[in-house]
Amino acid sequence: MLNKYEEMNDMEIDIIKEIGSIGNGNAATALSGMLNTKVSMNLPKVDILEFNEALHYLGGPEDIVAAVLVEMSGEIEGIMLFILTQEFSDEILMRMLGREKVEFTQFEEIDVSALTEVANIMISSYINALSSLTNVNVNLSVPQIAVNMLGGILSLPMATMGIHSDRIMMITGQFHIENKDLDSNMLLLPNVESLNILMKKLGVE
Numbered sequence: 001m002l003n004k005y006e007e008m009n010d011m012e013i014d015i016i017k018e019i020g021s022i023g024n025g026n027a028a029t030a031l032s033g034m035l036n037t038k039v040s041m042n043l044p045k046v047d048i049l050e051f052n053e054a055l056h057y058l059g060g061p062e063d064i065v066a067a068v069l070v071e072m073s074g075e076i077e078g079i080m081l082f083i084l085t086q087e088f089s090d091e092i093l094m095r096m097l098g099r100e101k102v103e104f105t106q107f108e109e110i111d112v113s114a115l116t117e118v119a120n121i122m123i124s125s126y127i128n129a130l131s132s133l134t135n136v137n138v139n140l141s142v143p144q145i146a147v148n149m150l151g152g153i154l155s156l157p158m159a160t161m162g163i164h165s166d167r168i169m170m171i172t173g174q175f176h177i178e179n180k181d182l183d184s185n186m187l188l189l190p191n192v193e194s195l196n197i198l199m200k201k202l203g204v205e
Contacts, residue, residue: 002196005048005167013046015202016188019133020044020171023126024184028175030121035095037178044173044184051158054168058083058185061151064104068119069156071141072127075197078190080126080140081157082119083150088175088182092118095177104147116145126171126186134201157189 002008008016024041032039047057055061066084086104089111093099096114107115120143127138146153157168168187175182190198 002192002199004192005169005195008048008195012199012204013048015199015204016169016171017044017046019126019129020046020173020186020188022129022133023122023171023186024173026125026128027122027184030125031118031175031177034118034121035092035177037095040176041184042174042176044171047170047172048167049170050167051154054154054170055150057170057172058154059150061149063150064147065150065153066104066107066115066145066147067153068116068123068143068145070120070123070143072138072190072194073141074139075136076130076138076190076194078194079157079160079187080123080189081153081187082122083153083185083187084115084119085183085185088184089115091177091180091182107147112145116143119143119145122184122186126188130198134198136197136201157187160189 021043024044028039028041049057066089068082070080072078090101093102093111102111127140131138169189171186171188173184175184
């Protein structure tokens, strides 16, 4: 029985990695169709990080980023947060809309719509992987996008999930789009009760 994320052992982290790996494959296939070009992703890395470690890993507290948040409900409750770097945003907007180098602070409605759609596909790919492996039903809220300093973005999951853990569970990897490597940073934050349900469904007691 887990009480906090940091109590997860290597086997339990490997299970999350497997969910991430299938999610990455699903996401790459979906993105290939959207961008009309070959997209692949490497095997994901799973880290359980303290707030300051996560900040350092992703950049600096004052770095401006965009992030898309989705709430999970049903058999699994919690939140998922996909963090978009400027480089990732530039590549997506250039390929989808032909727009060059749009700063986060200069987004127009069409930019927000395109990036929210891509992030929602990413999040849904992970949830579909989780559902297919565990046979649990997960409902997702309408995605919400925000542009803020990284410290402000990460403070939201900490405020929401702090009762369950003072750590953040992060699945990281890279997209390979033609000759570019772009970072993928997904925060998967089920509440601890839901985490235990997942592990039980997967045969880990």
